[in-house]
Amino acid sequence: MPRYRRANVEINEQSYLPAIRMAMKLLAKQEVHIGMQGDAELAMIAGVHEYGSAKMGIPARSFIGSGLKKSKAKITKLVRADITDIMHGRGKSIPAFLDEIGELGKQITVANFDRIKKPGLSPIYAKYKKQEGGGKKLLQREADLRESLTYVKVWK
Template identity: 55%
Template sequence: MARRRQRSTRANVTIDENSNIPEITRALERLAAKEAHIGMQGDAELAMIAGVHEYGSAKMKIPARSFIWVGKKRSTAPIKKLVKTKIQGIADGSVSPDDLLREIGEIGLERTLKRFDSIRQPPLSPSYKAVKTGRKILLRDKDLRDSLTFKIVQKGGAT
């Protein structure tokens, strides 16, 4: 059985004799129990279209034009930077875990939307380009973009 590699990034927190360790522990546990999910919400047809664009379709000869995965990848560095700057606020009680999670979701959504707006590759096939109207690559472009959202959920998927 292969072991899964995990990476961790350290963020320094300063505590002193006036720090309330039990309260810090509770805040960090609340933060660790939730996560921000960035994705799309919509009807079944829109979900299918998003899936085809995200992963491609060999049957329909549509290449992958990932916007969610690439958006997630591009948001990793700014989210790490945000957490490093805000974790001290969690420890001293000036930042709530829910506010930090909301900021993480907003950064992830912003980067995903940015990626969505910049999709130009791979180009359309010449045969499809000949029958397609408009300049946008993605089908139902506005509906897909408007359906992108984030949600804060308990780890394990429960809301």
């Protein structure tokens, strides 16, 4: 279920309310989804890393959910700073505004992905990876996962 936050739009005696109402309706019918896109195997790997797997003994290493939590405050600040001008038809368009939100959320999620260090590898698996020449990387297909992080604009 989507969550909504309030952002106040300033209205004065020169505001044209029908245009503001139309802009609000248009904006309310769109969402920005930040996540990953890829093939079925990559989606399965991302799901296992995001939520963990008791069956495979893999702890959760959330990179999407935790990245979105970290981006919430900056996205809220961006919306509050720009919403009045957008509703009055000044400055950027609604699609450009949604792209800006998506890009900001994506950047923060990618930066969060790059900082994943915990939980570390189990000693047994770390030893196995060292023998196989795998290094200390926590995530499988790390480069593919990082490149698959994206955003999409969706009509409700």
